Amino acid sequence: MKIDPESNADLSAQIAQAIRDAIVSGDMIVDERLPSESELADQFGVSRSTVREALKRLAAQSLIRTQRGAFGGAFVNRLCYHDAYGQHITTSTLLLSMNDVRFETACEARYAMERACAPLAAQRRTPRHLSMIRKEIERQADAALSDEDFCASDVALHRALVDAAGNPVLSYQLAGAVEAMQPLMNMITFTARSRGEIVRLHSALLEALADRHAGRADTALHALESYTMTLGRDVLAARARRTGAP
Amino acid sequence: MKIDPESNADLSAQIAQAIRDAIVSGDMIVDERLPSESELADQFGVSRSTVREALKRLAAQSLIRTQRGAFGGAFVNRLCYHDAYGQHITTSTLLLSMNDVRFETACEARYAMERACAPLAAQRRTPRHLSMIRKEIERQADAALSDEDFCASDVALHRALVDAAGNPVLSYQLAGAVEAMQPLMNMITFTARSRGEIVRLHSALLEALADRHAGRADTALHALESYTMTLGRDVLAARARRTGAP
DNA sequence: TACATTTAATTGTCTGACAATTTAAGTGCA
DNA sequence: TGCACTTAAATTGTCAGACAATTAAATGTA
Incomplete structure (x- = not known):
């Protein structure tokens, strides 16, 4: 040296x-x-x-x-998954927050990667994974949940989906994408109506996984992506109206 | 503070x-x-x-x-994509090399993520992306290429596929997966025959992208994955035979 | 004004010291 | 011998103070 x-x-x-x-x-x-x-x-x-x-x-x-x-x-040091997660999440979060990444770009990337997990998850999910997802859906149906907690639950649900694929390398890679999205997701104000729709879409995803039906899981994720995009665009449009004509 | x-x-x-x-x-x-x-x-x-x-x-x-x-x-500091790439690649490479990750696990994760890019790449690829991929395929057809250079070209090709999706967040996330796989891929000894098969599969992928046909791109990636797995398994089996009965 | 010089602030590096921690080795005693 | 205790040695953690190197602003000068 x-x-x-x-x-x-x-x-x-x-x-x-x-x-x-x-x-x-x-x-x-x-x-x-x-x-x-x-x-x-x-x-x-x-x-x-x-x-x-x-x-x-x-x-x-x-x-x-x-x-x-x-x-x-x-x-x-033996770099363990836990430490690697931490590094990846910190880096991804800062990368997104510091580079004016558009909501659509991050959202698209996230759902593209999650769809990559869907076929594996449909095949390998255990009852434990299903019950974790179900638990989060039940939380999300609680109207008393704060917006932040709703987002945290959303992250937990998607995390369970990723883990259901049963591939630790995939989990590690996607952890950054999913976690780093949370601050961007938090900006969405969830109305009672949009929460209902999301719960409905999450339930469709859960059923697809329960039935080991990869195709329907993929469809559910596509629907979730496009609905999330719509919500995000509405928030951005409303913000633009406020700042554009004060 | x-x-x-x-x-x-x-x-x-x-x-x-x-x-x-x-x-x-x-x-x-x-x-x-x-x-x-x-x-x-x-x-x-x-x-x-x-x-x-x-x-x-x-x-x-x-x-x-x-x-x-x-x-x-x-x-x-404004964390730029370039710095984030570097961090992610270092971390991913070490994670794989230090944790006895099975070749199959890493390979599966990599191709799952690449398939996530395929539909976007098929839609958004530019002529420049196609020509980059074509150039690498031509290199790979050169029998004089060393195994290491063959692998490097493979990484470059897959990198071009990911970039063709036109989503910088996706590119960043996948860079780690693809680059970090290289040391594991390098262990495969490519015979003339396997190189030919890989070139054939790469060409199928290229044609699918050129035709903006997401489904065929997906199929090509599935085929590549299963062929790569076969090659990897053969190497591991041969190695086990050598060490098991010396 | 244009250019050279000085000055002040700041990081980079070095030296030497001592504190805190941890293990191995030694020491004394039953 | 075997065990508890003490001591010594090695190593990182922290501190204080010094000087070098660098840089931009301020100042002086033609």
């Missing part, structure tokens, strides 16, 4: 990249111990503070973990 | 979390300048080095950027 003395990037960034490369390439394996901070400082010819900044960068990406005390140190 | 004196987590981690929360919640907006390191040190009641470690954590997640000199400092 070497750094380029010609580069004008921060030393701590270069060192972090060198170690990151070693981990990603498989040169360093899971649970392998890195040299101590002092040793790394000697190896790279920098001070300990610079090494520490590099290690903190890696820790922020869950690439290493540190342990104090004798025989402690920094170890290559 | 405050930190919990009761917590036993590292101060730099707590400070990073406090600032991260402020950014994600929208309390701090894009391009807003953070207080200088010295000011943050005073505010949180810690040393400057501790603050610096916190800031490096945030920089590693592309949440802030720093600039030296007068009127420099740390600024909330």
Whole structure:
């Protein structure tokens, strides 16, 4: 592991990249111990503070973990699904909120990916998945539910659909898309009428899964997408009217 | 922004979390300048080095950027698609390589997501997308191509398919899945015969997109998936035979 | 005005110190 | 011997202070 003395990037960034490369390439394996901070400082010819900044960068990406005390140190971390979820959700949420992504674009992406799960979910769903979805539908039928809780329940329902596909990689990939949509969804004010329609569409999805009918699940998701789009467009139009003619 | 004196987590981690929360919640907006390191040190009641470690954590997640000199400092960074791609690919690649994900699981997830793009791609593909895909197919037909280059070309082709859907959020989400699969795909030794079959299937996909025929694109992707799975299973079986009876 | 110089603010890096934590090794005692 | 306790050593976490490097604004000058 070497750094380029010609580069004008921060030393701590270069060192972090060198170690990151070693981990990603498989040169360093899971649970392998890195040299101590002092040793790394000697190896790279920098001070300990610079090494520490590099290690903190890696820790922020869950690439290493540190342990104090004798025989402690920094170890290559096994990236678990849970940590990866967290990273993905944070990144996706910020990406959407900072880049003026249109509601339609995010919505389209989300439902496209969920439809990818539908055939697998119809085939592999267990009674537990069905009951989780049913529970959320019942919550959503409760008129006392706040808009935020309604959206949270919506996320939980879609999360259950994704998990029903029984593919952890798919769950991980879609978690970002579904969770990151929540702030955009929260902007929709759900009327009693629209809630009723959504519950109806969710129920159709549930029945399709219960019957292991992939085609009807796909249709239900298409209907949900187009109805959600309509709601979103109405909100945006109303907002435009307010700001356009105040 | 405050930190919990009761917590036993590292101060730099707590400070990073406090600032991260402020950014994600929208309390701090894009391009807003953070207080200088010295000011943050005073505010949180810690040393400057501790603050610096916190800031490096945030920089590693592309949440802030720093600039030296007068009127420099740390600024909330606009997370662009490019940076988000990078993060997502790194995370996905490590997740797959560190968690003994089965080839079938990753393959299934990848093709499920690609099929989600197919209808949109069939509808929106431009001549440029078609020619990109055609170019890769021509490369793949070249018998002199190394296995690694063949895989890279495969990734480029699938990337073009995803981009043809014309939805940047979808492209971002799928980039991780497709790129992260490459190391697993590289393990397949492509015989001349299997390459021919893949080229044939890719061509079928291309024709379907050219004809704006979503159904045939879906079918082609299904066929590709099942053929890829077969190849993967053969490699794994051969490997098991070698190690099982040496 | 246009250009060069100075100045002040800020991050980047280094040094050295001490605190906190954790494990291994040693020590004493029953 | 076996066990509880102490000690030592290694390592990360935190702090304080210094100086270098960089940058934009302010200032001076022709």
